[in-house]
Amino acid sequence: MISITALSKTFAGPNGSAIAALGPLELTIADGEFVCIVGPSGCGKSTLLRLIAGLEAPTSGSAAVTPAPAVTPSLVFQGDSTFPWMTVNENVGYGLQVRGEPDRQRDATVARMLTLVGLTPFAEAYPYQLSGGMKQRVAIARALANDADTLLMDEPFGALDEQNRILLQNELLRIWEGETGARKTVLFVTHSIDEALVLGDRVLVMGAAPGTIKAEIKVPFARPREVYALKRDPAFGALGAEIWETLKSEVRR
Numbered sequence: 406m407i408s409i410t411a412l413s414k415t416f417a418g419p420n421g422s423a424i425a426a427l428g429p430l431e432l433t434i435a436d437g438e439f440v441c442i443v444g445p446s447g448c449g450k451s452t453l454l455r456l457i458a459g460l461e462a463p464t465s466g467s468a469a470v471t472p473a474p475a476v477t478p479s480l481v482f483q484g485d486s487t488f489p490w491m492t493v494n495e496n497v498g499y500g501l502q503v504r505g506e507p508d509r510q511r512d513a514t515v516a517r518m519l520t521l522v523g524l525t526p527f528a529e530a531y532p533y534q535l536s537g538g539m540k541q542r543v544a545i546a547r548a549l550a551n552d553a554d555t556l557l558m559d560e561p562f563g564a565l566d567e568q569n570r571i572l573l574q575n576e577l578l579r580i581w582e583g584e585t586g587a588r589k590t591v592l593f594v595t596h597s598i599d600e601a602l603v604l605g606d607r608v609l610v611m612g613a614a615p616g617t618i619k620a621e622i623k624v625p626f627a628r629p630r631e632v633y634a635l636k637r638d639p640a641f642g643a644l645g646a647e648i649w650e651t652l653k654s655e656v657r658r
């Protein structure tokens with residue numbers, strides 16, 4: 406599980422000023438839970454994920470994955486996180502290569518992941534030959550290939566057009582819901598309330614910086630979910646409106 410206790414982060418700003426970016430924040434995420442975070446721009450969402458991933462050190466408090474995982478949590482960054490000089494195959498296998506996994510094993514895992522995200526015909530292509538949606542698929546395949554129990558996703562579909570976003574949301578749901586036994590723990594940051602409701606078991610609304618958790622909404626929709634159909638459910642609209650009521654005052658602040 407992910408245990409976050411009294412976590413805060415302050416950055417050094419210009420001329421010796423301090424930027425209070427996050428917290429103090431308390432949060433517990435159970436193993437196998439899919440939690441979505443929405444919050445105004447600049448409230449510390451990316452900082453929170455980077456702290457959990459261990460890419461930043463907290464100013465106070467702690468963010469820990471317990472028990473300590475064999476594979477560190479995979480972070481899918483905002484925007485394009487493919488390496489332009491590597492083929493799709495090499496991009497997806499990168500984490501495994503860094504870990505020193507034998508070639509045969511790595512190739513088998515990469516092939517499986519490419520099938521999962523529908524990119525097998527593009528295994529030897531370079532990112533410049535791919536659309537935005539395909540590059541996001543590469544980033545997701547890379548994260549899944551690492552096989553960490555925890556996936557941290559920072560607005561991974563934010564730059565996509567709506568059709569591609571719906572396709573990838575459905576794909577992510579299919580992969581996650583399809584996992585038998587131990588589902589991955591996912592912490593997914595998005596600026597879209599709809600996306601949070603479509604994907605998550607729970608939606609956390611963060612307040613204006615320094616971000617803390619203002620509200621927590623359990624998402625009641627049954628799985629497996631189908632994005633387009635779910636959005637037409639009146640209960641979906643009602644819950645979205647409720648979240649927007651909380652969020653809008655934070656966006657104004």
Ligand SMILES: Nc1ncnc2c1ncn2[C@@H]1O[C@H](COP(=O)(O)OP(=O)(O)O)[C@@H](O)[C@H]1O
Pocket residue numbers: 416417418424425426444445446447448449450451452453614
């Ligand atoms: N490395 C950094 N140095 C200084 N300030 C930073 C750094 N990273 C983030 N910040 C500041 O921290 C605040 C939160 O940023 P961020 O976590 O990126 O917000 P969000 O992802 O919610 O938009 C912002 O004010 C941002 O400018």
Ligand SMILES: [Mg+2]
Pocket residue numbers: 450451452483559
């Ligand atoms: Mg961000």
